[in-house]
Amino acid sequence: MIKRFTSFHTLLFGCVVLFAMLAIVPARAEVSVEASLSHHSFPVNRAAQLSITIRGNSNSATIQLPDVKNITFHSRGQSTQVNMINGSYSSSLTRTYLVQAAKAGKYTIPPIRVNDGGKSFSTKAINFEVTPVGTQGNNSTGNEKTTVNDIAFIRIEQSGNHFTGEMVPVTIKAYFSEKYRFSQIDRPVLKGDGVVMSPLPEEPEQTRESLGGASYNVISWKTALSGIKTGKHPISFTLDCSLLIAQQRRSLSPFGGSSLFDDSFFDNFLGGYQRKSISLTSGELSFNVIPIPSEGQPADFSGAIGDFTMQVRVTPIKVEVGEPLTLTIDISGEGNFDRVNTPSFPKSPLWKTYAPTTEFIRQGSIFSGTKKFEQAVIAKTDTVRNIPSLSFTFFNPHKHKFITIDSGEIPIEVKRSNQPVQKQPVVSVPQHQQQLKTAASPPVAEISGLAPIHLKTGSFHQKIIPLFQKSWFIALSLLCFLVLLALIFLRIRLSNVSKKPEIREKQLALQLLTKDLHSVEQAEASGDSLAFLMACRTTIQNMLGFIWQTEPTAISLADIRDRLQSDSGLITIFEAAGQAAYGGETLSDKQMQNYSTTLKTELENLL
Amino acid sequence: MKTRYFIPILLLFTMILSVSAAVSGKNSIETRFQQANESYSRGNYQKAIEQYVEILEENGYSAAVLSNLANSYVQTGETGKAVLNYERALRLAPSSSDIKSNLNMVRKNNGLFPKDSSWSEQAIHVLTINQWTVMACIALLFCSLSQFIAIRGYMTKKVTTGVTIASIFIFALATSATAFHYQYFNPSVVISPKARLLVSPFASSASIGIIQEGRLIYPEKNHGDYVYVTDETNRKGWIHFHSIEAVCVK
Numbered sequence: 001m002i003k004r005f006t007s008f009h010t011l012l013f014g015c016v017v018l019f020a021m022l023a024i025v026p027a028r029a030e031v032s033v034e035a036s037l038s039h040h041s042f043p044v045n046r047a048a049q050l051s052i053t054i055r056g057n058s059n060s061a062t063i064q065l066p067d068v069k070n071i072t073f074h075s076r077g078q079s080t081q082v083n084m085i086n087g088s089y090s091s092s093l094t095r096t097y098l099v100q101a102a103k104a105g106k107y108t109i110p111p112i113r114v115n116d117g118g119k120s121f122s123t124k125a126i127n128f129e130v131t132p133v134g135t136q137g138n139n140s141t142g143n144e145k146t147t148v149n150d151i152a153f154i155r156i157e158q159s160g161n162h163f164t165g166e167m168v169p170v171t172i173k174a175y176f177s178e179k180y181r182f183s184q185i186d187r188p189v190l191k192g193d194g195v196v197m198s199p200l201p202e203e204p205e206q207t208r209e210s211l212g213g214a215s216y217n218v219i220s221w222k223t224a225l226s227g228i229k230t231g232k233h234p235i236s237f238t239l240d241c242s243l244l245i246a247q248q249r250r251s252l253s254p255f256g257g258s259s260l261f262d263d264s265f266f267d268n269f270l271g272g273y274q275r276k277s278i279s280l281t282s283g284e285l286s287f288n289v290i291p292i293p294s295e296g297q298p299a300d301f302s303g304a305i306g307d308f309t310m311q312v313r314v315t316p317i318k319v320e321v322g323e324p325l326t327l328t329i330d331i332s333g334e335g336n337f338d339r340v341n342t343p344s345f346p347k348s349p350l351w352k353t354y355a356p357t358t359e360f361i362r363q364g365s366i367f368s369g370t371k372k373f374e375q376a377v378i379a380k381t382d383t384v385r386n387i388p389s390l391s392f393t394f395f396n397p398h399k400h401k402f403i404t405i406d407s408g409e410i411p412i413e414v415k416r417s418n419q420p421v422q423k424q425p426v427v428s429v430p431q432h433q434q435q436l437k438t439a440a441s442p443p444v445a446e447i448s449g450l451a452p453i454h455l456k457t458g459s460f461h462q463k464i465i466p467l468f469q470k471s472w473f474i475a476l477s478l479l480c481f482l483v484l485l486a487l488i489f490l491r492i493r494l495s496n497v498s499k500k501p502e503i504r505e506k507q508l509a510l511q512l513l514t515k516d517l518h519s520v521e522q523a524e525a526s527g528d529s530l531a532f533l534m535a536c537r538t539t540i541q542n543m544l545g546f547i548w549q550t551e552p553t554a555i556s557l558a559d560i561r562d563r564l565q566s567d568s569g570l571i572t573i574f575e576a577a578g579q580a581a582y583g584g585e586t587l588s589d590k591q592m593q594n595y596s597t598t599l600k601t602e603l604e605n606l607l
Numbered sequence: 608m609k610t611r612y613f614i615p616i617l618l619l620f621t622m623i624l625s626v627s628a629a630v631s632g633k634n635s636i637e638t639r640f641q642q643a644n645e646s647y648s649r650g651n652y653q654k655a656i657e658q659y660v661e662i663l664e665e666n667g668y669s670a671a672v673l674s675n676l677a678n679s680y681v682q683t684g685e686t687g688k689a690v691l692n693y694e695r696a697l698r699l700a701p702s703s704s705d706i707k708s709n710l711n712m713v714r715k716n717n718g719l720f721p722k723d724s725s726w727s728e729q730a731i732h733v734l735t736i737n738q739w740t741v742m743a744c745i746a747l748l749f750c751s752l753s754q755f756i757a758i759r760g761y762m763t764k765k766v767t768t769g770v771t772i773a774s775i776f777i778f779a780l781a782t783s784a785t786a787f788h789y790q791y792f793n794p795s796v797v798i799s800p801k802a803r804l805l806v807s808p809f810a811s812s813a814s815i816g817i818i819q820e821g822r823l824i825y826p827e828k829n830h831g832d833y834v835y836v837t838d839e840t841n842r843k844g845w846i847h848f849h850s851i852e853a854v855c856v857k
Binding site for chain 2: 322323324326357359374376378449450451452453454455456457458459460461462463464465466467468473476477480481483484487488490491494
């Protein structure tokens, strides 16, 4: 069921598509041909655009351009337009050519023949005039009819009277027709005397504008003009650039006919361009410069022209005598900031002033922003109560009058300094150095209050480092630490010993044993058997006394026999010692060696 | 016989030569120092600067030479370099009242006021970094001494324990103060009169504002020719490395 339903809809859709295709197939429309020229009058260094439009179904139409003396046609490509209005389909093909003349004069393009499907069509003849170079330039009066006819031109809008030194904002606009290609566009140059132009911005503004129905790419430079001497000064602007003219290519077909790439469409990619230098010149402007009125000109007028505001700040407002105050003066607005000077601080014995620092902070255009002055001033006495009023005078060109801005007095608090006044430094030079000095060379110190200079170099250091980074100090510190650690260790150990007396006793017993064994070895070495046996006896008594916690000298042979095993070597040695003491028995070296070994082994076993 | 005396005579001769060379070298430095001082006294500050710099380049840093050099810079109006050399001199002779007063005067005359210190910072600055270091070392010695006395039993345990605890406390305090001081031991000084703090480390970057010549700044990081710094008033920004110079050259 589903399959049947799907097949039915596929069939229905196919029918609809077929019907639609049949419906929009155009009937073979009547072919018509029309030719038009963009400009009927143009200078010899420029070109007009010739458009040949073929309406109707004419995909295979060929155009035979006529030969006109001194006239060259450069193909600029073709465009196709397809319209479908209320189901009615129409198409048109437009081929475009640049028409350039070798010299000025009146010309006629005869009817152009268009062959299409064996039929021939003709356009109407076109008359036009080519004028000499420069007779058709644009001017600043804004003759729109003329400007629209140009492919590129300069336009500036500026008029009126201006004062000497006044910064007059100007926007220089260069218009380039979108239909042409340009390259190597230089910056505009001012031609004329008595007027100077501010530096042009590095990156001009780029926009698109439409004039008289034609579209232009517009490059705008915002700058300022300034008259440097009075009078009417004719000025103009010129701009150099290159116009790229498309080159028509030769047929690429090896068989003489037209190849696929012979179409004018490929001219843009394959044909290349001819570079033609052109110079655009604006119309002449009259820049009228008038002098600044001398009447009523304030004495402190420094030549600043524009519209400004002034703001004065002081920090800190509470100081001691001799402490500097920072005076910040901001002059903001629009005008010739190069002539804006620091409002002068009134000369007074109460104040010491320093040269101000200057900084210009641009805001937008080159003649608008804030000029910031920072000046250090020092109150010499505590009687000072205010920063005196500062004034700034400028000429406002719009109001045609001088304007003086006063900051007004700024209250401050100056206290008497608590520090004693330091005396002028006196440089004492040693006796042998004084001989070198000339008689008329007293010590000079421009800045007073400095402590005297040093007369001995003192020690030299290869590096400026703190004490704790010096190697000798690091070594000393490490030593101190090691000593401290050793002492702490010792203290802990002693503390432990004092808490457990048996450890101490054992240590003492071991020390005594070591001493006794040393005596034994000494006696053995000397070969004195009696001394050897006495030393052995003392060693045994001391050791057993420590172990049995009894008086060592009280230990007898009977005690040893009772408490040690019967086969203990110590009993034998002890017996031999007794016999030697009372019977005078002597031992050979070998016996002494055996007894010594037995003694050490047995005592080791006891421990 | 001859051989027996040859080596001691040779050693003696070498020693005399070395001592005389050292003495003559020292005399030569002192003479040149006096000549530089004379240039200063005559008001030829530029020449004095050249002479002082020459002495420093050949022999290393000396508080006296640095201080005199700084005085010369004060006279020529080079505030930044004056402050830089006073700061260097103070690192070597922190208790020199002459150097301190000169530096304070230069800072005051040029509006280079430091930010207000807290009471704890003021307390730490009562002693210099080296004095705190020595105090830490002395505390260590006292601690060792108290241990020794405790072992020997010259004093009661209570007394030695008290001395040990006090020594440890002083050691900790002095070490902390040394560490605090060390943070500010090697600042840089703005030596360019028109230095600006920038938002980014590029010449075309927006400016935060002018930073005064002679202002102490603390570098944090570098990027190309620019250094990210914090100044005494806690302003932060990028400054060209040519505009600043470190107090302690590494």
